[in-house]
Every structure is written in C-alpha cells, then in structure tokens.
Amino acid sequence: MTDxxxxxxxxxxxxxxxxxxWVRRDIARIFEYRKQALAGRFxxxxxxxxxxxxxx
Numbered sequence: 001m002t003d004x005x006x007x008x009x010x011x012x013x014x015x016x017x018x019x020x021x022w023v024r025r026d027i028a029r030i031f032e033y034r035k036q037a038l039a040g041r042f043x044x045x046x047x048x049x050x051x052x053x054x055x056x
Contacts, residue, residue, distance in 0.1 A: 003031060005031075007023070019030055
C-alpha cells in the first residue's frame with residue numbers, strides 16, 4: 001500500500017521552517033503508528049512480528 005499525502009502549511013518563510021522542523025516529522029510518525037497498528041490488527045494469529053515469537 002502506498003499513501004500519497006499532499007499538504008501545504010502556508011505562512012511563507014515561517015511555514016517552510018515549521019515544515020522542516022516539525023510537520024514532516026509529525027506526518028512520518030503518524031504513518032509509522034498507522035503501519036504498526038494495522039500490522040498488529042491484521043497479523044496472523046500467533047504472529048507478533050517479534051523475533052522468537054510464536055509462529056516464527
């Protein structure tokens with residue numbers, strides 16, 4: 001699955017600085033959390049994704 005996110009912060013130079021310092025990082029965290037949550041929800045029973053866990 002591939003997500004495409006388009007966003008525009010606005011606010012001129014201040015928005016560009018905010019994007020570099022916070023916005024991109026926050027979006028990356030949101031999608032990493034989503035990836036982990038979906039993997040946990042839809043993983044086959046007994047598989048946790050951890051090395052040495054049941055099913056591996």
